[in-house]
Amino acid sequence: MRRLLAFLPTPALFLGLLAAPAAAGSMSAQLANEAAYLGDADELREALGPERSYEAFGRAGLDPQGLFRHALMGRQQDVAALLMEYGFPSSRWEAEKILGDRHMTPEVLRLFLEKVPGFAQTYGPVALLVAARTDNAGMCRLLMETGVPVTPKALAALFLHRDLDLIGDMIGHGADPYAREDGITPVELAMQWRSADLLRVLDVRGLHAERLAELERDLRPADGTEFLGSWKYHPPGGGFGEMVFTFYPDGTGLFAGGVGAAMGVWKAGGDAATIVPMDEKGQLAEEQSMVVKLTAEGLEVPSAPGGSGGPVRIARKITKADLESDWRYPPFVRMEKVVLTGGGDLLIQINRRHLSVPLERLVRAAQESPYGRTPVDGNLLRWDEFIPGAIPAVPPGSIDLPYVDRHTSPGYSVKWDKLGFDHSTMAVLKEGHSFTVFPSETSERYYGPGFERFGESVRGYAILADRPFEHGKDWVLFYFLRSKENR
Numbered sequence: 377m378r379r380l381l382a383f384l385p386t387p388a389l390f391l392g393l394l395a396a397p398a399a400a401g402s403m404s405a406q407l408a409n410e411a412a413y414l415g416d417a418d419e420l421r422e423a424l425g426p427e428r429s430y431e432a433f434g435r436a437g438l439d440p441q442g443l444f445r446h447a448l449m450g451r452q453q454d455v456a457a458l459l460m461e462y463g464f465p466s467s468r469w470e471a472e473k474i475l476g477d478r479h480m481t482p483e484v485l486r487l488f489l490e491k492v493p494g495f496a497q498t499y500g501p502v503a504l505l506v507a508a509r510t511d512n513a514g515m516c517r518l519l520m521e522t523g524v525p526v527t528p529k530a531l532a533a534l535f536l537h538r539d540l541d542l543i544g545d546m547i548g549h550g551a552d553p554y555a556r557e558d559g560i561t562p563v564e565l566a567m568q569w570r571s572a573d574l575l576r577v578l579d580v581r582g583l584h585a586e587r588l589a590e591l592e593r594d595l596r597p598a599d600g601t602e603f604l605g606s607w608k609y610h611p612p613g614g615g616f617g618e619m620v621f622t623f624y625p626d627g628t629g630l631f632a633g634g635v636g637a638a639m640g641v642w643k644a645g646g647d648a649a650t651i652v653p654m655d656e657k658g659q660l661a662e663e664q665s666m667v668v669k670l671t672a673e674g675l676e677v678p679s680a681p682g683g684s685g686g687p688v689r690i691a692r693k694i695t696k697a698d699l700e701s702d703w704r705y706p707p708f709v710r711m712e713k714v715v716l717t718g719g720g721d722l723l724i725q726i727n728r729r730h731l732s733v734p735l736e737r738l739v740r741a742a743q744e745s746p747y748g749r750t751p752v753d754g755n756l757l758r759w760d761e762f763i764p765g766a767i768p769a770v771p772p773g774s775i776d777l778p779y780v781d782r783h784t785s786p787g788y789s790v791k792w793d794k795l796g797f798d799h800s801t802m803a804v805l806k807e808g809h810s811f812t813v814f815p816s817e818t819s820e821r822y823y824g825p826g827f828e829r830f831g832e833s834v835r836g837y838a839i840l841a842d843r844p845f846e847h848g849k850d851w852v853l854f855y856f857l858r859s860k861e862n863r
């Protein structure tokens with residue numbers, strides 16, 4: 377479907393005349409984004425200055441869109457409310473972009489409705505359209521309850537997600553599935569896509585009962601429930617070539633790649649399913665059909681239609697945990713505190729969350745590989761294991777480990793046995809300390825559960841000591857998965 381909205385240009389962030397009030401304090405864009413994510417509303421208020429106007433963002437040199445996105449990622453409603461007080465959003469373009477963010481919630485939308493004068497009238501229709509496109513049912517229902525009218529294109533925006541209950545609710549709030557917009561009605565689009573499920577909920581007058589019966593008879597799969605849902609192929613190492621296959625219960629599907637997407641139909645037989653895409657007018661393109669197979673690793677996808685030649689690709693099922701993973705993993709890592717207790721436990725605090733891990737566990741993990749630098753389960757710290765809040769209490773006899781933000785790696789030493797800042801400079805402890813923590817990137821990948829086939833890149837940190845650990849080296853490493861960062 378063509379995009380039907382006419383976007384307004386983004387207004388410039390005027391820096392203001394010399395007589396305009398200056399921001400009370402300065403803050404870099406990175407630190408401001410971190411403050412928004414962590415909920416430091418007072419710091420942002422100081423950086424933006426006392427005058428509540430949209431021009432404050434320009435005077436402070438800060439991007440309001442980026443600040444709001446980080447506030448959403450951190451679920452910081454106080455920060456979101458603060459940015460609204462300074463005039464965000466200032467345009468329909470800004471509103472549409474932020475409302476479509478995957479972290480947008482009905483709670484923040486309610487703040488917009490309460491704090492931004494005329495929000496429902498000015499931005500309500502675009503908000504409902506974006507909420508439908510992102511299948512945010514809570515936002516859709518809140519906007520409908522506020523009185524925002526439902527347009528045919530907002531109704532049709534739900535087709536890809538197949539939220540049949542929400543489509544029914546929209547019709548109940550006055551959406552007309554027979555209204556023509558952009559040359560087609562939602563009912564006609566459902567028939568063009570050959571979807572029995574969509575046609576059943578949309579054709580409230582029963583005008584197309586024969587066509588519905590025909591679609592049920594010809595396309596509804598008798599088996600193949602194991603295919604249902606969405607599957608994603610991600611090229612090893614990233615880059616072009618990502619593909620997503622979505623199988624709907626009525627025998628239709630959405631098949632997307634780097635060059636576009638197409639609706640289609642599918643039919644299962646045993647552990648295989650035949651996919652036939654459609655063209656823009658809903659005609660089946662038999663010559664582009666392909667067969668995919670279920671295997672123990674996932675969905676085996678051929679490299680080209682017909683399945684002849686080329687490497688085999690494995691698409692994996694997209695789960696609820698996948699969709700919610702970036703709620704658990706941070707967009708940045710701020711190393712705030714590292715403590716070594718008298719009992720040998722490391723207390724690690726990042727982004728105002730903390731975790732206790734035995735130092736002995738990291739040393740044992742280092743002994744699992746010849747050079748002690750391979751990411752394994754024992755030295756991989758998972759973000760969802762961290763406890764919200766700062767380290768509550770430091771046991772007596774503990775020592776603080778200083779953090780030096782300078783990259784170091786054992787790869788810089790000849791035998792990979794010493795940490796180096798580069799090939800000619802070895803890492804040294806911070807003066808007066810027996811331990812020092814450094815960032816330590818590595819090209820090695822984690823091949824643990826879920827990443828056995830291609831592995832996953834990691835972000836690393838090194839602890840340098842004044843004497844060797846049990847594995848014979850004076851450093852030990854721990855890691856985070858890069859793939860779970862919300863970049």
